[in-house]
Amino acid sequence: MKFIKNHLMFILPLLAILLGAEFFMVFERTTQLYEKGLKESYTMMVVSHKPVELSQLKELNRHIHSSEPIQRERIVSQIAKGLNRSSSQEILGALPYFYNVGLDSYMKTSALDDIKLDLESDPNIKMVETFGTNHDSSYRLFSFIKFILNLFILFMAVVSLFLIMKQMEVWKYTHEERMKVMEIFGAPLMLRLGVLFRVAIVDAIVAGVLMSLIFFYVKFQWAERSGIDIIMQNHEMLMEITDLGTLFISALLIVIVAVFSTAFTSKGVRE
Amino acid sequence: MSNVISASHLTLAYNKGRKEVIKDVSFTIKKGEFVFITGPSGSGKSTLLKSLYGQLKPSEGDLVVGGLDLVNVKQKKLQDLRTHLGIIFQDYKLINEWTVAKNVVLPLMIAGYSVEVQNTQAQRLLKHVKLAEHANKFPLELSGGEQQRVGVARALAKNPVVILADEPTGNLDDYSSNVIWDLMENACQQLETTVLVVTHKIPTVFSLPYRHFIIENRGVYEVH
Numbered sequence A: 001m002k003f004i005k006n007h008l009m010f011i012l013p014l015l016a017i018l019l020g021a022e023f024f025m026v027f028e029r030t031t032q033l034y035e036k037g038l039k040e041s042y043t044m045m046v047v048s049h050k051p052v053e054l055s056q057l058k059e060l061n062r063h064i065h066s067s068e069p070i071q072r073e074r075i076v077s078q079i080a081k082g083l084n085r086s087s088s089q090e091i092l093g094a095l096p097y098f099y100n101v102g103l104d105s106y107m108k109t110s111a112l113d114d115i116k117l118d119l120e121s122d123p124n125i126k127m128v129e130t131f132g133t134n135h136d137s138s139y140r141l142f143s144f145i146k147f148i149l150n151l152f153i154l155f156m157a158v159v160s161l162f163l164i165m166k167q168m169e170v171w172k173y174t175h176e177e178r179m180k181v182m183e184i185f186g187a188p189l190m191l192r193l194g195v196l197f198r199v200a201i202v203d204a205i206v207a208g209v210l211m212s213l214i215f216f217y218v219k220f221q222w223a224e225r226s227g228i229d230i231i232m233q234n235h236e237m238l239m240e241i242t243d244l245g246t247l248f249i250s251a252l253l254i255v256i257v258a259v260f261s262t263a264f265t266s267k268g269v270r271e
Numbered sequence B: 001m002s003n004v005i006s007a008s009h010l011t012l013a014y015n016k017g018r019k020e021v022i023k024d025v026s027f028t029i030k031k032g033e034f035v036f037i038t039g040p041s042g043s044g045k046s047t048l049l050k051s052l053y054g055q056l057k058p059s060e061g062d063l064v065v066g067g068l069d070l071v072n073v074k075q076k077k078l079q080d081l082r083t084h085l086g087i088i089f090q091d092y093k094l095i096n097e098w099t100v101a102k103n104v105v106l107p108l109m110i111a112g113y114s115v116e117v118q119n120t121q122a123q124r125l126l127k128h129v130k131l132a133e134h135a136n137k138f139p140l141e142l143s144g145g146e147q148q149r150v151g152v153a154r155a156l157a158k159n160p161v162v163i164l165a166d167e168p169t170g171n172l173d174d175y176s177s178n179v180i181w182d183l184m185e186n187a188c189q190q191l192e193t194t195v196l197v198v199t200h201k202i203p204t205v206f207s208l209p210y211r212h213f214i215i216e217n218r219g220v221y222e223v224h
Ligand SMILES: Nc1ncnc2c1ncn2[C@@H]1O[C@H](COP(=O)(O)OP(=O)(O)O)[C@@H](O)[C@H]1O
Pocket: A271, B014, B015, B019, B021, B039, B040, B041, B042, B043, B044, B045, B046, B047, B048
């Protein structure tokens, strides 16, 4: 019983850190997908006196990525229904040029306003409409949730790390006699820590395997039924199999750091 | 002959120098000498041995063991020195989770010998201490005398330059005591090992010339 408890006290905090790390990675990728979606669907409207080329717009601001003219003839033909040909020509002459302009990345409202100012500094540009506030609010909520979640993950990781080090102290106490005897006979640090490493690495592997089980369950069972579009459509990309490698390596690194930190915090064997 | 141990104006103390156990003593011990150390309990015999294997730092004076200055010693150097010492404790200090055979070859393991060498040496050493048939038992399955013989076998495993023994036969049966004294005499005679033994009673049958130190009232005196 005590044996199981001793190991759970190590495995559970480690698992918490690993889960936190996986959540963090998934959330980063979700954010990227979400921003990509926003970026691709977003365009601002630019109105100019004379036709402008994409390259000219790019010179005004480097975030400009695409530009597509809106067919003026079609607008006029709508407005000028029932008018004679010469007056519709007149309207067409007076009408400025319209462009749907796309950006290279997702921008906040304030950044959009900067781009608007840049573009409007050219006398040829008559007006820029960013539709800013509209698409900003849902993104802000999303960012806020992400921030809170990362904060929570960080907090959990710190608490878990302390629990792990505390458990290490317990192990060290159990193996203290042996480590002392080995030291008196001149064993180097690594040899003395060997036992701690063996126990800790086994536990790290157990935590890694548990993590993998949770990972596969979430990826193949939960994600497909979650009802969250962005997760259902992208679960292949959100939870990559290579994450498991990253997590196993992190688990081993955490263990190594924990073993060494306990070894060095209690060095004063010499009286 | 060269000095293996030399102490000069050595003071040993606990509690950051507040509790002085040994004060301002000087002596030298040469290679191959056999030294008995006696004295009342609590006089500082174990303390002196501790200082010799670098577990207790001298609070004043100089102490050199095997050419190493133990007043200002780096951890790594101390480790090296310890691999050339054979230390025997009154309470054995065996590793109870390890078999007798594995305990005996700890110094060889630390020195990085292969498992094959360790196994053959374990057999040889255990034969010397008359425990060959107990190789695969665990220390707590043995009697006190047998455990101490394991401790002695471990101390001799790598032919140490110095043997430091703290009441090795403290409360052992005559048979075990005799085996242990024989082994230490042999090491001293055949390998020129320097031996320091703390004991409350110098064995009556002892064939080698020896020196005798008494620790009393914080001083170390030699009996001539
Ligand atoms: N770790 C320690 N801290 C403080 N005092 C100690 C320590 N070890 C021993 N002493 C004290 O030092 C004195 C000498 O102890 P010790 O060397 O063990 O005596 P001996 O081995 O001769 O019986 C004793 O008074 C003992 O109480």
